[in-house]
Amino acid sequence: MLRRPPAPHISLHAVRDTTVTAVQSLPAVLLGTLLNILDGVSYGMIIFPAAGVFAGLGGTGVSMFFVSAIISQLIYSAGGSGFAGANGSMMIEVVPFFHILANSIAEDIGEDDPRAILATTILAFAFSSALTGLTFFILGALRLGSLIGFFPRHILVGCIGGVGVFLVITGFTVSIGMAEDDFDFSLVTLKYVFLTAQNVLLWAPALALAVILRVITHKWEYQLIFPMYFLAVPVIFYIVVISAHIDLSILRDKGWLFDMGTSHEPWYHFYTLYDFRAVRWDVFWGTLPTQLALLFFNILHPPLNVPALAVSLDHDVDTNKELVAHGYSNLLAGVLGTVPNYLVYVNTLLFYRVGGTTRVSGFMLAAATVVLLVIGTGPIAYIPVMVVGALIFVLGIDLVKEALWDTRHRVSWMEYITIASIMICMTVWDFVIGVIFGIVVSCVFFVVQSSQRKSIRTLHTGETVMSTVRRPGAHRAYLREVSKQTTIVRLQGFLFFGTITHVEETIRTLVEGPSWHRNPIRFLILDLTLVAGVDMSAAEAFVRIQRLLASKRVMLVFCGFSLESNVGRSLRNVDLLEMEGVELFATFNDALEWTENVYLRTWFSSQKTETRAVVLPGRQVSSLAFEEAVAATPRNMELIEAGWRTIARDHSPPDADVADAPEPYNTLVKVFSAYGRVDRDEFAPLTGYLERVCPAEGTVLWQQGDDPDGFYIVEAGVLRATYQFGEHTRPTQESMVPGTLAGELSALSGLPRNATCIVERQAIVWKLSIANLRRLEEEEPKLAREFTRLVLKAAKLDYDTLIAALATRQ
Template sequence: MTPLRDGATHIPKTILAGLIAGVLVSFYAISFSFLIFAHAAPGAIPIGFWINFSGQTVAAVIAVVAWHKSNMIWQAQSIVVVTLAGIAARYAASEPALSEAQITALILAAVMLATAATGLVMLIVGWTQSARFVKNVPFPVVSGFLTATGVLLLINAAGLVLPRHPGWAELLAPETLARWSLPTLLAGAIVVLRAYRGIEISVPLAAAAVAGVTYLVGAFSDGGLPAALHSGMFLQSQVPLGTRISLPSLDLFEAFPLAVFLREVPNLLVVAVLSLLGMLLNLSAAELSSRRTVDLDAEVRRAGLSNLLAGMTGGIVAYQSATLSFLSRELAPNAGRLLPITAGLTAVAIGAFGVPYLAYVPAALIVFLLSYLGFGLLQRWFVSELPRLTSGDIITIVVIVAITLLHSLLLAVIVGVALAALNFTISYSRLPIFRSRSTGEIKRSTTERSAEAEKILDQTGKATLIYELQGYLFFGTVTRMYKEVRQDLEQSEVGIRHVILDFRRVLGTEVSATLMVVRLARSIRENGAKLIVTALPEALTREQELGGEDIADHSFATLNEALTWVEDLMLGEVQPGDRPDETIGTLLDRIERDVPGVSFPTTDLAAGTDVFRAGDAPDGFVCVETGRLVALTAGRAGRDVQIASYLPGAIVGEMAVFTGAGRSATVRARTDAVVRRVPQAALDTLRRERPDMAAELLSILGKRMAARLSRTTAQLYSQ
């Protein structure tokens, strides 16, 4: 197919997708108008049409301009509409009673403030590139608010066609079934089938079916369709034939009840923040469904500009719709700007020329559309999330829904955030505060010593308890740490001499946790042990300065430094210091004596001399006779980072004897040192001439490596 013909085939699909999107946008705008005004100020429903269609028109223009960058269809959002419907109901119930003109003025002012505030908040967030941070609102709060929105949509949908206190006879009457029960059940069935059976049912076709059934019921009822038009089955009773969109008049504000308006301002400002959050959730869903990266900050700026302009015209909040955008892409995958143009023109045409004929629209159709939105929110934000929610999350969501229904959105959000914070605190306190718990027998410093020294540390290591802490320290976690450390002290089979607390992975501390750590330090000393801390947090350092009492007996920058200090202390009490490994040294002497042509020369090294460098080809290993060597690897900014040190008796580089791989690190003399070299050529000669001695030497090397691996494995299992 040629590009010209291929493009021609896209045009009908694009126009069809645009028409469907425009019709859906229009009918939701009509539904939202009824939702806000039907009970509070029914005579002002034509003004409600202006509020919804003017906001949608501004959004349509922005959608057309930004199409090639965002590919999104925009529409008015139920989050704002449901909140405004609740505010409108409270205006209508105000004492003393207000006139319909005053209620209409209040609703119009509320819409303008909510939309303009939403636009301003979005512009600020977009310009400061903070969109990703707004998404950090606790999920139970978001879920609770959107679940409450779904419940309110269902309640308000029923309220459009049912009397305020219906009895069973009224609920089961044929007219009621046609207007409310059947469309509500159909909407719920579509959501359930889509979510749990993967069955896609076209919403436009279902809406057409609802309208068709309503016309059939009306045709076969007493008096036929003419009588049905005035029975409440159609919108004729609320929007008489010939009604047109009505522009708001300044005369409405002559007796404006400012005090009543100011009472709801906090709720309107909360709407701005929640609208921003709702839009970001829509954008995230659109990003997943389209499998492309969405520039959140740019989209937020576009929505901010649109709503700021819409607020000036009295329009309602509108922004990118993930659902309509996905539907449009399914119908016309490669659509160009013609799609949003068609959708926008369709919506404008319905608003300008279709409103006079709304009298013929079945009330059940409005109920169906609102119920579909309500069930969709319930399924997406509550039912589908139940397997992942904790009991605390569920309680938070239920409380938010209840407060929203019984009181106000602002109080619901405040209580929801408080409950989410409490639930997080309780959950966090149950997380393990210890990244690892071990003893000096298992966890060692990176200092390599002689086999004799390692045996001594194996025997004395149980007297050192080592705790690596993690996360945020607050009263709950530190109290548990206090109890467990005391329990370890009391149940130890040997007398504990040192307790090491490593704070390197601690993210922060609060005041009560700091005081509990001080209390733990006193308890450790009372048990005859010394407390050693590493990477002491600033809060504990400040408490130490203010209290005039040292929290720890010794403090080090790193855990490795603390372990090295304890090991040196233990060895110093048992022996004068590290000595060359007599086992391997004796064997090397015997090999030199008994095997002609094999020698292991000693080399004097000045401090700073490299024994070998990272990447060098392997050439045997060395034994440290005196002094100290260190292993270095390249760190950030090209700086050398010490990863191990070697004292007399340590064997360095023996891994290469088994693997043949190049040197993985640079080994350098930290002090003046003497090493005994065991070159690869000597090892090869030894294997040929005296395989028994070669096997004995390799056995010693293997045992040293196995002991090191055993300690590493034990350390991993101790975490």
């Protein structure tokens, strides 16, 4: 016989714990209920405009407020939110957009068809909830919540300030019972509102209550002041009324109490306004621009409120999870025909501080709000208008203060102008226009601010930096003199029409006027390593620069990007990199190395010297612009004069006594003659300690970190050392050509190798091993000291060059 499975057992312990939690949550639930009443009466009453076909819908708006609050509260408390005591409520900042929707629909349909106006309007409200929910859900599900952070904060602040001004104006209109549409900034209206004694008596108490509250909260920050204050005001009001024996009907006629008429509609009355047959669909779809502006404004709040609340409560939450919860609550609100909602920062913070830290307290708050909903809107007729007006004034003043006062020392003057201009546009014209205007102004200011940033990071000549190629002393001396004909411009940031103008003007001054006559240049190196991108205007500016340089026979050398990068594609799109007289290198060092090679080959070509005897590293070019007959130009004359002062000495015919000297003596002369006299007889014994080695291309002479086995004197070929200084830094490369040393410092110091050295081109090197070096020091101490002195001199200059290259590297 089969037995039934046992029913789930609820222990007395669990019931007791839940009961204790519920009792402990009562203060928080009472506070949350009071806040919902205050918000519902204040902002639910103004969901619909108070004029025309929308007159008398204040109670309907309150019911819609409570339905939306209940939906969001249940979603958050059921586990949708990471905050156990999250408070959900209607998104009150959308009220101005609702008024725009309602008024535009009424204007398009006409006052003679109120049924169609109400049906279309309330459907538009519900559609805004569904659209908001769908957007929140997509952002959260795709984990794109962080994208909202890329939106300029000051635009949102300006929008918030605009809402604040709207609420301040609404505070005046609600207090005096004036239709919002009737308010404008004409002299007649301003006199009616601010100079009519009866109206002043109505709005002045509400404004005074708001100001007094903010004075109190400025001095005392006790969290219960706000709800206790607005509980006390109605009590005091009715004490005065009862003491003076004033008839409530008289107060209602004079505008001190809300006139709800004789209607006693149930909370679900707003569903009777839905009539899909009466909806004007052409007008409904015509509201999409406003709907999108409303959506744009809606989606900015939760990604900002949630992290702020997490910091205030010291509670880690997943912003994307909160967005999904907002998606569910707003989609459900749209399906159930009510207005958008969100997690309320201030209410949740107060709720937590009073003990509402559990999901039980959240469900209790939802139940209390249901009770408020079922009771209906009848009690609203007994709420003093000044209380609602004061609540609206308080929020409006807070938002205006947040936008204008709190930001005065926190934003730039451009951002402050943007905030103020958005508020003005929203107030004078329209909320949608204000948002669009703010975006446009921000874009303009962004262009202006970006244009003021320096796109030229540094500008200097080639005299201040050399490539990391170890060259003979005579070659280095020659390059130091002629490299002033190389100008280096290092750019940064994004190059666009606002920044490229300064770059173009700067380059133009280099090749025109006094600067050109004082120092004519041969190469212009543009280092784009720190450039994020190039727009079409900047790319075309580079084309103009190239044409200008070509007219002066100046070669344009780009470096710091690849052909497939964003910068490379932008420059290829204007065919710049295919133009004659334009070169591209991956790194700045490669570009500098190439220009130095060109200078050297130009000198040797002009002297009819066999250039193949001069081994140069890096990119090999069969035909160079400077391998031509040297004309009598200032640039060429400088090269000739510098060559005769430097290289010519090293390559002059040897004396008779050294013409027949075997290697490695000639190599020793090439390496050390720039640092001191290399006497043949004195250095003759050194040959016995050197070992001739002919490593093939690709041979690894040593790895970084290896113990040193000696150092090398390069007679022929090219060696390349690679320095890896850090795990996340790009390697630095150094070439060694004939007439230079390799591995000397680690060999002399006995410390591990600081680089990896390979043979780039088949080489002939003379190796002085550690054992032979020790033997030289013992057997020929005087020669060893002189030889070591020359080695250290050469090493010092080599490492000075390497350090300078590292210092100028980005």
